[in-house]
Amino acid sequence: MSTIIEQGVIGIITGICTTAVLFLIKSLWVTKVIPFMEATKYQGVNIAGQWSGFGKNDNPDNGDVFETEFNLFLAQSAHHLTGSFLFKFKNPEKDVNLDFDVSGYMWEGYVTLNFTPKDKRVTSYATTLLKLHDGGHSLVGTWLFRDVAREFVNQVPLTLVRSQGS
Structure with missing residues (x-):
């Protein structure tokens, strides 16, 4: 037994x-x-590196005076993308810096990225669809994000330019 x-x-x-x-x-x-x-x-385009963009609205007539700054840092393995994204927003009432983890992929010249906040206390999530332009020197598209101030999905045009040396 x-x-x-x-x-x-x-x-x-x-x-x-x-x-x-x-x-x-x-x-x-x-x-x-x-x-x-x-x-x-993989024989496609390599978009790894630093990308940056800026936005400004100086239209006091409609009350929207603000500046934005975008910095995207990407790592690439074939079609898969990972990295980080720093978003800075400044208007007369507030000055906000949001730091995101980024994941996504690239397919046929289009880049899809999802943004989740690094600080888990922040509830502003985002996603974007970008098209590679200018022979691989810029990404142009739309950034969709949860606008926590107005509680709806907001969208803004987004243009990112490859930083020198990237």
Whole structure:
């Protein structure tokens, strides 16, 4: 009877160890090998680097006087994009700096990015669809974000220019 119990325990331990090893192999395959192979065979445009943009509205007639600054830092592995985004907004009433984590992808000259705040106390999320222009020197599109002041989805045109040296 004790031999059956010993063999059962050994079988269970062997099964758990085999599962752990297979899980580690799969994780390594999915996180390291596949991205490496995709990046190696990828022949598309590389948009990794720093991108920046500015906006200004000096129209006191409608009460909208503000300045905005956008800084996007992208890392690229084939079609997949990750990075960070710094948004600065300034008007006479407030001065806001928001820092976002960025994830997305590029397909046929279009870039789709999702923005989640680094500070989990902030509830302003955003997304954007951009088109690569000017031979790869600018990204032009629209930025959609949760306007927490007015509680609706707001949109603004967004043009980002590749920074020198990127």
